[in-house]
Amino acid sequence: MDDQNKNLILATALSFLVILVWFLLFPPPESSPGATGPDGQPVAEQEVQGDTLTPPGDPSLAPASPDATAANTPETEVDPDVTAPEAARISIDSPRVVGSINTLGGRLDDLSLPGYRVTLDEDSDLVRLLSPTGAESPYYALHGWIAVDGAETEDVPTDRTLWEIEEGETLSPDSPVTLRWDNGQGLVFRKQIAVDDDYMFTVTQSVENTTGEDVTLRPYGQIRRNNQIDTTNFFILHEGIVRMSDGELEEIDYDDIPDLSAEEGRIEVAEDGWVGFTDKYWMTTLIPEPGTAFRSVVRGVGDTYLAESVYPSVTVEAGATASAESQIFAGAKEWETIREYQQGGIDGFLDSIDWGWFFFLTKPIFALLHWLNGVIGNMGWSIIVLTLIIKAILFPLSYKSYTSMAKMKELQPEMEKLKERAGDDREQLQKGMMELYKKNKVNPASGCLPILLQIPIFFSLYKVIFVTLELRHAPWIGWIRDLSAPDPSSILNLFGLLPWATPEPGSIFAIVSLGILPILLGISMWLQQKLNPAPPDPTQRMIFAWMPWVFMFMLGTFASGLVLYWIANNTITFIQQYAIMRSHGYKPDILGNIRGKSPPATKK
Known part of the structure; x- marks a missing residue:
């Protein structure tokens, strides 16, 4: 030769x-036909047949108490046989998001994006971001209170609390809604939910104390996501937890969440930050008020991943009312929209987009x-x-x-x-x-x-x-x-x-x-x-x-x-x-x- x-x-x-x-x-x-997954790509069709919830009053899926340490955070097994009772829903009718709020737990668990479809076909399904329990891959957000002093766990609302609609029939940018729950022991809880013209929800929680004694509670926000997540699975793309803590950006892949120790999963934020789940094109993020200290927590419980923002304790004097306000972003990672939110005071929010190692060129x-x-x-x-x-x-x-x-x-x-x-x-x-x-x-x-x-x-x-x-x-x-x-x-x-x-x-x-x-x-x-x-x-x-x-x-x-x-x-x-x-x-x-x-x- x-x-x-x-x-x-x-x-x-x-x-x-x-x-x-x-x-x-x-x-x-890879792609497969059907409904949309978290990255907006087709996945298998899903049929929701009711809600499957955690046991009533289960404290282990709530954020840690103020004095809790990594060592004594309880573990939880989600019972798949517990079926939720029927609950009314509040429709969401906004230019950028549609869906409903579940009065059971006051959860934001049904959200689709009218501006985005799964495929290029005109009759293609809308991209669905959040789904209730009972769906193939539950993904939802809720807000609540932790009993600290002067109240027991059963005195505060849980994810199985059935709220009544006090004000509003449909959530829209011009019409917030208010949910109410009376614990029968002298505490009346309210949750007002508002939405802007894009993807930002504002949740204002309040508690009215008529017990005659001071009560100390701690507000929190939480996003729960089933660990069966359809990801793009490409090494140059981050999908999982993204959080900002006093100017420090952290990205945690889904596969790494179960291996996090309590210390690794918890960060005490002094002033500014946010925490949530990010996919290729979509994101759900808990955002405390700028300048607010909070505990940022990431952990896995059973087959569920959790992102939590736990806020400072609030002492509600007898006869008084206390409130706590926070935001939740749930929508598309549009550069211009996220930049406007950052300019409005959300520190480093543009970094929620994965710019990569060459960010100084990519941006x-x-x-x-x-x-x-x-x-x-x-x-x-x-x-x-x-x-x-x-x-x-x-x-x-x-x-x-x-x-x-x-x-x-x-x-x-x-x-x-x-x-x-x-x-x-x-x-x-x-x-x-x-x-x-x-x-x-x-x-x-x-x-x-x-x-x-x-x-x-x-x-x-x-x-x-x-x-x-x-x-x-x-x-x-x-x-x-x-x-x-x-x-x-x-x-x-x-x-x-x-x-x-x-x-x-x-x-x-x-x-x-x-x-x-x-x-x-x-x-x-x-x-x-x-x-x-x-x-x-x-x-x-x-x-x-x-x-x-x-x-x-x-x-x-x-x-x-x-x-x-x-x-x-x-x-x-x-x-x-x-x-x-x-x-x-x-x-x-x-x-x-x-x-x-x-x-x-x-x-x-």
């Missing part, structure tokens, strides 16, 4: 090895992309304009790189003569090349700097496209209706000309089911590669020749927005490099030998 065939086999094997490793590290997200890149989309009105064209801006910023470095490449192209004839003289003596070849570079003042490594700068920018933009809600279901042109999803076209059915469907995402056939954008990506990379000097080593040259087509498969299942950026980047780079090389008196040979042995660039 000659060297050329050996090199071809080696290059082919390495290429497919790279593809295999890539798909092991970056598996395409400004997204802010610029968001602004461009507001001006242009199309996220796809905004990505292309963003690419132009990034290339303009990096142009001074790119100019030096392309100038160096032009000089190296000029040296190609002398390089070929060196290889002929050196023969198989690699040491002599390398020494001759270094002398040639030094003599002509060429730095072969200068072309690496723009590439190194592109890597964090590429990952930052990938993070923006993968994580931020604004790219979800965002169309570009024609067949690209969702820039956060892979190109739906397929070469296997000649891009829709043949009557069969494309392979299911995640299948082995999806890997080779290249769409139009991935193919354009491969072509743009191949054209750009033709402008670069070919490596002197035959094996390296063969590997480089395969790289555009390897990346075509590697990025084929990535979000269309990311592939669009890479195509635009390659096209602009090609134009810049071609123009600069021509300005130095050389006409690059674009259509030279396909295996990488392009003839040297010629003088004009």
Whole structure:
């Protein structure tokens, strides 16, 4: 077998090895038909058939008492056979959220988002955020009181307390509702719930003391979530607990919650913070009043995860009334909406969006992309304009790189003569090349700097496209209706000309089911590669020749927005490099030998 065939086999094997490793590290997200899960992707259909609750007055699912320590926090087993009695519901009718409040426990446990559907179909189900007990994956929020002094546990409302509706029939931005419960022992509890035009609920709890003695209670908020959660399961994305504690952001994956010790799960917050559950696009978060001290608690109880905010004790004097106000965000992680809440006083709320390691790049890149989309009105064209801006910023470095490449192209004839003289003596070849570079003042490594700068920018933009809600279901042109999803076209059915469907995402056939954008990506990379000097080593040259087509498969299942950026980047780079090389008196040979042995660039 000659060297050329050996090199071809080696290059082919390495290429497919790279593809295999890539798909092991970056598996395409799986999807299944049906209703929406916490990340807004389809899951199995759910049918709610009543409520299954914890035992009456169960203290272990309530927040810890003021003096409780990690060692004496009780454990709980949720009894699946306990069925809740029928309870009235209060409808929620708001521009951004719809659903109902359960008067049993006063729980916010039925919430959907009218602005978002599970799929692109017009008749697709709304994305459902919160679900009651009895659903396949219960997820709800409640607020209450802990008896501290002068009252017993049975004197305060629990998750099984049946509240009466005192005021309001439907919760809307203009119409709050009030629930009332009299414990029959001289304490009257009220819970007023209001909602704004977006996703923020305000809960004002009050207690009226007619017992004749002082009573000390401690208010709390709690989010409960069943641990059977359908996640995206992608390592670059955080899904689980997210909380801010006096300026310190903490992210805890769902898998890590059961392993938390009491000390790890509990933080005493001095002034500002919040705690809750975050998914890819949606979030439910408890938010105390800014400047309020509270205990932030994360723990697992049985098959339930809990996020809690426990507030300072309140002493209610005889004949007096005390109240406590807090908020709960339950909705979509829209950058502009969350930014407005942060500007309104919620410390670090924008950090609830997972910006990643390169947050110092991700945040400004997204802010610029968001602004461009507001001006242009199309996220796809905004990505292309963003690419132009990034290339303009990096142009001074790119100019030096392309100038160096032009000089190296000029040296190609002398390089070929060196290889002929050196023969198989690699040491002599390398020494001759270094002398040639030094003599002509060429730095072969200068072309690496723009590439190194592109890597964090590429990952930052990938993070923006993968994580931020604004790219979800965002169309570009024609067949690209969702820039956060892979190109739906397929070469296997000649891009829709043949009557069969494309392979299911995640299948082995999806890997080779290249769409139009991935193919354009491969072509743009191949054209750009033709402008670069070919490596002197035959094996390296063969590997480089395969790289555009390897990346075509590697990025084929990535979000269309990311592939669009890479195509635009390659096209602009090609134009810049071609123009600069021509300005130095050389006409690059674009259509030279396909295996990488392009003839040297010629003088004009």
